[in-house]
Amino acid sequence: MSRHLLVTGGAGFIGSNFVHHVLTHTDDTITVLDKLTYAGDGTSLKGLLEDRVQLVVADVADAATVGPLVAEADAVIHFAAESHNDNSLHDPTPFLQANLVGTFTLLEAARKHGTRFHHISTDEVYGDLPLDDPVRFTETTPYNPSSPYSATKAGSDLLVRAWVRSFGVAATISNCSNNYGPRQHVEKFIPRQITNLIDGIRPRLYGAGQNVRDWIHVDDHSSAVLAILDRGTIGETYLIGADGEKSNQQVVELILTMMGREGTDYDHVADRAGHDLRYAIDATRLRTELGWQPVFRDFETGLGATIDWYRDNESWWRPQKAATEAKYAQAGQ
Ligand code: NAD
Numbered sequence: 001m002s003r004h005l006l007v008t009g010g011a012g013f014i015g016s017n018f019v020h021h022v023l024t025h026t027d028d029t030i031t032v033l034d035k036l037t038y039a040g041d042g043t044s045l046k047g048l049l050e051d052r053v054q055l056v057v058a059d060v061a062d063a064a065t066v067g068p069l070v071a072e073a074d075a076v077i078h079f080a081a082e083s084h085n086d087n088s089l090h091d092p093t094p095f096l097q098a099n100l101v102g103t104f105t106l107l108e109a110a111r112k113h114g115t116r117f118h119h120i121s122t123d124e125v126y127g128d129l130p131l132d133d134p135v136r137f138t139e140t141t142p143y144n145p146s147s148p149y150s151a152t153k154a155g156s157d158l159l160v161r162a163w164v165r166s167f168g169v170a171a172t173i174s175n176c177s178n179n180y181g182p183r184q185h186v187e188k189f190i191p192r193q194i195t196n197l198i199d200g201i202r203p204r205l206y207g208a209g210q211n212v213r214d215w216i217h218v219d220d221h222s223s224a225v226l227a228i229l230d231r232g233t234i235g236e237t238y239l240i241g242a243d244g245e246k247s248n249q250q251v252v253e254l255i256l257t258m259m260g261r262e263g264t265d266y267d268h269v270a271d272r273a274g275h276d277l278r279y280a281i282d283a284t285r286l287r288t289e290l291g292w293q294p295v296f297r298d299f300e301t302g303l304g305a306t307i308d309w310y311r312d313n314e315s316w317w318r319p320q321k322a323a324t325e326a327k328y329a330q331a332g333q
């Protein structure tokens with residue numbers, strides 16, 4: 001049976017890919033609620049805004065707008081957030097407003113109208129792991145966030161848990177590892193290096209480049225969220241990951257060689273303050289309880305398709321590139 005979904009942040013990277021995924025794999029209709037901040041782009045929904053998708057441009061912290069949209073939805077999938085760690089180190093203010101007040105506002109509407117709620121979160125709420133120990137995050141790992149961004153995401157998760165327990169809101173939470181794929185903002189690691197190389201700029205590696213991220217293709221994140229929405233247990237948390245651990249140096253070397261350059265053609269720049277060492281997800285629960293499996297098992301294939309997407313869609317990322325690099329230059333990065 002088809003549902004009506006309210007997708008917050010649906011003009012951003014993961015949200016827009018989720019909208020595309022839902023349209024392809026279900027009969028659901030969607031209202032996207034997005035403020036169109038610097039990270040939101042209406043053109044990411046181009047060609048979709050017909051009978052099955054509508055876009056409402058507003059702030060998730062605007063209770064008067066949020067209330068009726070939550071009331072008419074069968075489920076809310078909450079992606080909207082300030083999402084970039086480096087930005088949160090320069091100015092945490094919008095992170096508190098969007099990630100904490102925004103989530104609170106949506107939860108209050110879900111409570112009032114009895115609407116199913118799925119909260120999108122990150123593995124960064126658990127802090128980081130050592131490089132020399134195979135331990136991975138699970139659903140019971142204690143929260144220990146490092147940056148203003150991850151602290152506000154941790155806070156938003158805890159709000160959801162409290163609204164489940166105290167008010168009976170029918171919510172689930174997922175904490176996913178690092179996503180890659182089309183339509184990711186050029187401030188993020190992989191698109192930054194691909195578009196730098198297109199522009200003839202050498203890739204920039206923070207610090208020694210040994211930090212490890214657990215990469216998952218954005219489409220696999222979308223299929224996991226749909227599985228949780230369909231079959232997840234209310235009140236539970238699910239970790240999403242696809243066994244994709246790579247050091248930043250390995251990723252930069254791959255991008256360089258796949259784009260026809262020497263693997264050593266990069267520069268080390270100033271490290272990120274408080275830089276988390278390693279993230280790694282144990283997704284056993286999602287795989288065994290909900291039967292989910294990733295489709296993109298080969299990082300190089302997914303990365304190659306992502307490089308092609310940035311080569312073919314320069315008009316999408318070009319308007320953001322110069323301002324993004326100017327900001328990094330100020331920070332010596
Ligand atoms: P993004 O920055 O690309 O997109 C965020 C979207 O939210 C944008 O369209 C923006 O306009 C919108 N938005 C921001 N503040 C808003 C507000 N106050 N009201 C309404 N809309 C607002 O982010 P992303 O990388 O697509 O991340 C989406 C979600 O997934 C976030 O909650 C993030 O914490 C989570 N997440 C991201 C990753 C990753 O690797 N990128 C991994 C795990 C979890």
Ligand code: TDX
Pocket residue numbers: 083084085086121122123124177178179187188189190192204205206207209211212213248272
């Ligand atoms: O130019 C760069 N050079 C570099 O070495 C940039 C932009 C980043 N890095 C490093 C920092 C990280 O170790 O690459 C790694 C990935 O950086 P980001 O793309 O900024 O991602 P990260 O900080 O790991 O957070 C991402 O994954 C978890 C998303 O931005 C978050 O929204 C998500 O919660």
